[in-house]
Amino acid sequence: MKFVARTGVAAIFGLLITGATVGGHVEGKSAPPLKRVAHTSGVSSCSEGEHTQTPGSSSGGLTNHISPDSSSMMTCVADDNIAARHSAKGAMNALQAPRVLMRANAVAMESARNAFPYGACTWYADQRYHDLHGTYVPWTDNANAWQWPQRANEYGWRVSSTPQVGSIIVLQSGVQGASWLGHVGVVEQVKGNSSVIASSMNWGANPWAVTRWQFHTGPGVTFISQ
Template sequence: MSKHQQIWQYFQQHRMASILVGHISVVVVLGALFLGNLMGMHLLGAFAKNSCSNGDHSYTVVSGDTLGGIANHYKTTWQRLASYNHISNPNTIYVNQTICIPGHSSGSPPPTKGTGNYFPYGQCTWYANQRYHALHGVYVPWTSNSDAWAWIQRAHDFHWRISSRPSVGDILDLQPWVQGAYGLGHVAIVERVLPNGHVIASNMNWGAYYWDVTDVEFSPGPGVSFISY
């Protein structure tokens, strides 16, 4: 064998070895990425567990679940579940993640519907009742002992749902002197739930804006509740 042939054979052997090593490296990297992604999904699912409010149903996600499928099973919408559980991407839920299903406690009487809006125009109570009806087709049924601070008790009396977790379209209730509310409290309607858990609520008679509808940011916490039919 000539010297040139020996050199050519040497390079061919090392070229094949390099290709083989390259393929093995690609397989190893892809395997690591797959395992990392799988472990990440399980870890995210574990950390994504929520503490549901009293009266909620809780559902633990299993492989193959979708938010839409869970919503259909519980006769609600994926939009409501995404908002209620602060899920920014409804196409991404994780195995072992707890999904809170808004609902009434089993065995409780059905909630009562109101027949109209009897609150004085311009008050936060009038606006909250009117806006809630525009969104859901339902008026609140309480018309007496119904200053804003009392809406929590009145909602309980008429079997409406009360939660510490906001959802778009809920009635937000502030107790007196909480987050800028005055001595009679304040009610508003949740229009958006922000990624940080705060809400943007539409109001009437907030601060100096007696007749105007304004959007104000509030945060869940002590003295803050959310009411829904």
């Protein structure tokens, strides 16, 4: 009876130990934990096919967040995980590339034509400047005549108070008879008395005709060139 009792106790104790050991795996297979290794300068303790990642460093644009008390440790990350991150980043860039290209093409198309309504002083100034220099102004929105100096600055064009033949003259609202929208034309001649002769449309008695008028330099008058 003593032998049987001892045998039964041993069997039950063995089952308890086995259950405790197996119990950690009953819920199914989980992802292998990250392997933490001590940091040794110039030496990697990771296995083949793994990559060392120090606390706070990033890989593929993703940061490895580790508690501050582990600053002397490194994490071993599988190389295929790093490759997957880089692949995902490359895919995002590939998706954005067509949008950037379409936007650039749209800007180029706008710069390759006269986008202003025919008969407006802005249409004539843009067309005349293109006839003289082979290029249209690149700004097409927020581009009333009085706004041209600001838009020219934004696009890196030269804005000056000194006239040159072939430059665009801009009159601000109300200056020398300009309407509240301002007025633009192209300088055809620079005279010696601080005045210029400029050609333009939508000025004078016949707004649809191209006319030449004398304008004076001074406040509210600027000149634009590329």
